[in-house]
Amino acid sequence: MNDRAGVDLSALVKAYDVRGIVPDQLDEELARLFGAAFVRTTGADAIVTGHDMRPSSPALARAFARGAAAQGADVTEIGLCSTDELYFASGTLDQAGAMFTASHNPARYNGIKMCRAGAAPVGQDTGLREIRTLVERWASGVRLPEPERPQGSISQRDVLDEYAAHLLSLVDVRAVRPLRIVVDAGNGMSGLTVPAVFRDIPVEVVPLYFELDGTFPHHEANPLDPANIVDLQRAVREQKADMGLAFDGDADRCFVVDENGDAVTPSAVTALIAARLLADHPGSTVLHNLITSRTVPDVVRELGGTPVRTRVGHSFIKAEMIRTHAVFGGEHSAHYYFRDFYNADTGMLAALHVVAALGSQPGPLSRLVERYQRHAASGEINSIVVDPGSSLAAVRAHFATHTEITIDELDGLTLSTPAWWFNLRPSNTEPLLRLNVEAADRATLARVRDEVLALL
Template sequence: MLTPSIFKANDIRGVVTGDQPEWDVAGARAVGAAFVAVLGLAGQEFVLGRDMRTTGVELAAAFIEGAVAQGASVIDIGLASTDQLWFASGFFDMPGVQLTASHNPADYNGIKFCLAQAAPIEPAMLKQIAELAMGPELAPVAKRGAARSQDVLAEYAAHLHSLVPLDGMRRLRVVYDAGNGMAGHTAPAVFGPLDIETIGLFTELDGSFPNHPPNPLEPANLVDAQRAVLENRADLALVFDGDADRCFIVDERGEVVSPSLITALIAQQELAREPGGTIVINTITSRAVDKVVADAGGALVVSKVGHTSVKAKMAEHHAIFGGEHSAHYYFRDFWGADTGMLAGLHVMALLGRSAGTMSELVAGLPVFAASGEINSTVADVPAVLARLAEAFAGRGVQNTDDGLTIEGDGWWVNVRASNTEPLLRLNVESRDAAQMASLRDEALAIIRGEADA
């Protein structure tokens, strides 16, 4: 079974348990077969990993069976974070598949894809996979492929260590919240060899997420790490999402550091290493990054929101680094792919070589007042966007490259449909906090139908 709605802009996401599942084992088998057919992988190999979700084992096995029946062979790396799968794609130089639903609730599962060297799959390919998987069952080919297992966790950790200047650091006390997700698998391998003190929260792999949902974009899911920083007098905390490809930073005061400021911080470092380099951000990353990149003499490229779009821009412009508001961080020396763990290591290295605190490390960066991402469920997205465009007419430059963006003098408003969930997302930013609040409230009233007719 496959429901068309599970095929998103960048990947596959859908409910797999309960009374109304959107896809199942048979669907996973069909997608595995379609993946091989669309990419022409008969007689070739690809690499596959999965996260800790309770349905991961059976869905991965079904995907492998569908792929093998179409003549492809599979290197199964087993339990893996998504960035570990990106690593394996680069390490083996072959396409990759990750069974994960990232930050979605426990009843979801999904699939992320990449080409060799962790290159993003093209939207047209994902559309072809969807069409083929939902059509008549593909007949098995004469020569089946085979599957073998290979653990690459140690190689993944060693590669990350090779990319970060870890010498000369003072000893840090670091809290990390795995949220019962894949950081509980990868963090010990990455942090173990370092001269740091670690305090792990919810490190047991549990796809039911018994402690808090695996989405650090929601402030409630950061509270445990904030409390642990204060109670343990830690230097910082790292909070990972379910598949550990995103990493949020909490400073020594228990305050969350905006991912946009982390983007600016790492961008400064990378531009010092490669003057004039290109940095990629998405539509709703803070304009603080624009200023930092300009001051450092770098070039800035803006992408649509989403890892497929950002990775494509990273490759197109040979960018050294990229960052999104959602704490996805992309590195050229990691095949242009996103890795929360590598970003966390860079932040720890920057802090460990400084004499100050985490809050002092980012204190000199530009500050804008931001609404954060506010989600609403709406029945008619185009109609809402049209009402917003009319309400803001003449008050700023409007752009529809990624939802609707209205940019004024020192402020901007963006409203866009989620790539992964049935939601409309609002983000507002301004140099002035009062102006930000006013713009936020005005836009939100329109989105939720509370404005005067």
């Protein structure tokens, strides 16, 4: 970014994080300013930073550290790591944190996920708006204020083994039966973390694309797109594996396929993990965002727990985890949150729970998850629209005359009947409406889906 006059960072600062194209939208100078603004806004006197394998990540992370240290914060750099490893460091060191990653976005992107000490979220309503305002002011030429504390230090620390040990202390996988698991790291950070976590577990890991490469030479590190798990599905079948795991670029999300190479929905994974944790913590609260399957709250109630429905997005769910003291939370996008992991999301811990569940009984994964896949689901369908607000209003007006319909606007527009429901919500980053439909059967699903899409 060369022209700083009248800087507007609305395209860079999202609802939960900072994310944009390098260097057009995010460069080292802006990263330095974000480091300074983070300290001024949060008052943090100690910060832990980490970064993924993207070519631009090390320099951006170091610039952030310099900006934070100049404002008096001591910075601990843990270097290459997954996002959930950064959350672990923030929690165990009780320090604020900053992770440099653009998650599943293409190689030209990068970004910053920030948290307060103990991995507490930083979003628009919890400091990110104020951070953006300061960075815009300073990037436009306003002089940074004098630091309130002496220059801070910058040091390095490796926490990978501690991270692995902590995860393994939360799930007993020592007695699982021998399993063969194909893992697709997508050239992302699970190529570093999976070997550390799985090395002492009695399973055989068949690696796919474990080389750390932020240019993503094989496929995008976004398993939510079915095209990006094709290699994993094929390898599971060819290797006659018991299951497959796919992680996104920063390895905070985990996707599962069964022994047939069929995708296990994140809702089914949420229900499976909820069942395991409710067995250990009877009567606990479990969170699910409003796009997860109806199966999730049904299973939680059947097992004596309390389901709580939330908006989409990690900053909202982490806040609800704290407010409700929930033992666990799951999202349709394969983010999984654990009370014992600082209320933060970790795909690796979710993967260990699935491994433990599969390995503690003799049947295949497909049979194990049958009870948790009770409805037909569309998956997320994106539609480009000129005016999301008008489109939402048109859909609401069209369906308002349907019988037995319930209208809910917790996050976008959710319309439901006993036989089906759908949610239509605007993207936080693009001119899109995201549609998710679930119904009792495939025919009803297709009818409702096509009816909504025709309106869009």
